[in-house]
Amino acid sequence: MRIKKITNLIALSIVSALSGCAIFGPSYDKPDTQDPQKWVSRDYLSVTESDNLPAMAWWKSFNDPVLDNLMESALKNNNNIQAAVGNVIAAKGYLQQVQAAWIPTGSAQVGYQTRAVYGEGYNAGLLPAYTINIFQAIRSIQYAEASYQAQVAAKDAMRLSIISQVVGGYFTLRGNDYLLVLQKQLVKDLGEILTLAKQQYKDGYISLYQLQQYIENYNQALAQVPIIEKNIVASRNTLRVLLNENPGDVDRGLDFMKINSYGVIPSNIPSTVLRNRPDVQQAEQQLIAANANIGVATSQFFPTISLNGNAGAASNALNSLFTPGNEFWNYTATATIPILNFSIYGQIDQAKGQYYNAYYNYLQTVRNAFASVDSDFSAHDQVTKSLDTQIKYYDSTVVAYKLAQQSFKDGLYSLPTLLNNAVTMDNAAITVANSKQTQLNTIVQLYQDLGGGYAYKNYSYESANRFGDQHDAHFIW
Numbered sequence: 430m431r432i433k434k435i436t437n438l439i440a441l442s443i444v445s446a447l448s449g450c451a452i453f454g455p456s457y458d459k460p461d462t463q464d465p466q467k468w469v470s471r472d473y474l475s476v477t478e479s480d481n482l483p484a485m486a487w488w489k490s491f492n493d494p495v496l497d498n499l500m501e502s503a504l505k506n507n508n509n510i511q512a513a514v515g516n517v518i519a520a521k522g523y524l525q526q527v528q529a530a531w532i533p534t535g536s537a538q539v540g541y542q543t544r545a546v547y548g549e550g551y552n553a554g555l556l557p558a559y560t561i562n563i564f565q566a567i568r569s570i571q572y573a574e575a576s577y578q579a580q581v582a583a584k585d586a587m588r589l590s591i592i593s594q595v596v597g598g599y600f601t602l603r604g605n606d607y608l609l610v611l612q613k614q615l616v617k618d619l620g621e622i623l624t625l626a627k628q629q630y631k632d633g634y635i636s637l638y639q640l641q642q643y644i645e646n647y648n649q650a651l652a653q654v655p656i657i658e659k660n661i662v663a664s665r666n667t668l669r670v671l672l673n674e675n676p677g678d679v680d681r682g683l684d685f686m687k688i689n690s691y692g693v694i695p696s697n698i699p700s701t702v703l704r705n706r707p708d709v710q711q712a713e714q715q716l717i718a719a720n721a722n723i724g725v726a727t728s729q730f731f732p733t734i735s736l737n738g739n740a741g742a743a744s745n746a747l748n749s750l751f752t753p754g755n756e757f758w759n760y761t762a763t764a765t766i767p768i769l770n771f772s773i774y775g776q777i778d779q780a781k782g783q784y785y786n787a788y789y790n791y792l793q794t795v796r797n798a799f800a801s802v803d804s805d806f807s808a809h810d811q812v813t814k815s816l817d818t819q820i821k822y823y824d825s826t827v828v829a830y831k832l833a834q835q836s837f838k839d840g841l842y843s844l845p846t847l848l849n850n851a852v853t854m855d856n857a858a859i860t861v862a863n864s865k866q867t868q869l870n871t872i873v874q875l876y877q878d879l880g881g882g883y884a885y886k887n888y889s890y891e892s893a894n895r896f897g898d899q900h901d902a903h904f905i906w
Contacts, residue, residue, distance in 0.1 A: 457720045459713075460792060482695065483705050483884035487876050488596050490693040495682030496599050499668065503595045504886060506673040510591055513584035520580040524573040527566075568724030575718035582711035589707055589883040595671050597873045599679075600688070602664035604866040607685035609657045611862060615855040616654065619647040622848045690868050694809060694875065703798045706880035712787070712794040719784040726776040798878065805875035812871050816864040823857040830854045 488500055504510065626643040629635045665679040703709060833850040836842040876882065 455720060455723055457717055460716075460788065482702060482876075482879050482881045485695075485881050486885050487693065487695075487881050488592070491683075491688050491690075493599075493682040493688060495680045496596065498680070499599060499672065500592065500595055501886075502672045503591055504588065507591050507671055508673050510584070510587050513580075513587040517577070517580045517584050520573075520577040524570075524577045527569045527573040564727075565725055568721050568727075571721035572718050572725055575714045575721060579711050579714035579718060582707045582714055585883045585887065586707035586711060588887065589877060589880060591671060592882050592885075593873050593877040595668065597870060598664055598668045598671065600866065600869045600873070602661065602668065602679060603681065603683075603685040603688065604862060604869075605657055605661045605664060606681065607862050608859065609654070609661065611855060611859050612650065612653050612657055615852065615859065616647070616650045618848055618851045618855055619643075619650050622845060622852065623647045625845055625848070685862065686865070688869070690865060690872065691813075693872060695879065695881075702879065703795070703802065706798055706878075707883060709791075709794055709798055709880075712791040716784070716787040716791045719780070719787040723777065723780040723784055726773065726780045801878040802875070805871060805878050809868065809871040809875055812864070812868045816861070816868050819857070819861050819864050823854070823861045826850070826854040826857045 486497075486500075488496055623643045623646075626635060626640050630637065630640040666676045668679050669676055830847075830850045830853075833842050833847045837844065837847045
């Protein structure tokens with residue numbers, strides 16, 4: 430009677446445990462992010478086709494062969510990309526381990542016994558072993574597969590980041606090259622004005638206060654030269670690091686103002702294209718993994734089946750070790766199930782909390798993606814309009830300077846007036862250069878937020894032999 434009560438208690442415990450959780454844990458349902466049907470902000474310069482943004486080598490739209498070469502080198506040699514590839518390889522290895530859990534293990538045994546059931550002599554055998562929780566194995570594979578895909582997405586995110594850094598770094602370098610030329614010209618023109626001012630002060634035509642203003646203007650312009658030179662060194666060293674190279678010079682291509690910054694923005698982009706963004710993919714795979722992990726924890730309530738034994742032969746002489754008639758077999762089969770292990774409930778709650786975190790992290794990632802792209806369209810549109818206006822102003826200063834040159838030749842303008850027109854033109858050119866740098870940066874940022882280009886030449890490491898045989902990952906782009 431007592432044994433029956435214990436049996437009923439055990440059965441009740443099992444039923445109670447199983448009733449509190451689904452057999453495989455919760456099924457995965459993709460969160461509804463309410464994707465917008467259209468972007469709020471518009472960019473009137475959007476003209477480029479956008480059929481396959483992840484594979485689009487959008488930087489080639491600038492028609493600069495040097496930039497193209499830098500990109501090829503960075504995607505092949507960048508250390509951060511290769512490190513991310515290492516994480517992919519590790520995740521793939523873990524997935525293979527989990528998948529192989531279905532395969533029984535085995536080991537060989539050879540020995541000599543002086544006292545045994547089979548008598549004194551040699552024995553040899555194979556010792557197979559198999560332990561598996563079927564439900565746990567299924568969910569563990571789902572978890573490992575999602576974790577692997579999350580690492581693939583993280584590697585793609587790194588590629589996307591490196592692409593943006595290379596393009597942005599190159600534009601910064603070329604922009605600073607051009608700014609240095611403009612700044613030196615401004616210093617030269619202000620220097621000539623200062624020379625004339627000193628003479629005018631000496632002759633009593635201007636006061637010391639007026640002379641001091643000319644000195645301040647000159648020194649302010651001169652102080653910018655070493656700053657720009659410092660920025661050039663920093664920009665080229667940043668590019669060298671991205672290429673996995675030591676500090677040194679970097680090749681230059683097109684002149685800065687000849688870099689095409691119009692007609693390179695993709696158009697007619699549905700919001701669903703952001704599903705291709707690596708960070709969105711990574712966040713969703715982490716959510717899928719967290720969902721599967723609940724199933725892994727829940728599956729501990731199910732039986733774990735163990736099969737083990739040995740099969741071999743025994744002999745009292747070495748030369749008859751494997752002769753027929755001396756075989757022996759032993760095997761056992763057991764199934765275990767937790768009865769009083771309440772820590773499993775804590776593990777399930779922990780897994781649910783991790784899922785909760787992953788769920789809202791995914792939603793936030795998608796929301797940020799929508800917001801950043803819409804802001805990028807607006808930024809590029811407004812910055813370009815501002816640049817167009819500044820170019821018109823610069824063009825007017827060029828016309829004014831040419832008219833002043835003619836008036837100076839005709840004796841109608843003084844040399845200081847001509848030089849002041851030159852300074853106005855210099856400052857307008859600097860403003861245009863800075864504005865174009867900002868415009869180029871908005872293009873780079875937009876393509877990064879759209880997830881453009883990360884799949885370009887994104888070869889899989891699986892197409893190569895083995896990482897350990899080559900001791901590098903340069904075959905992984």
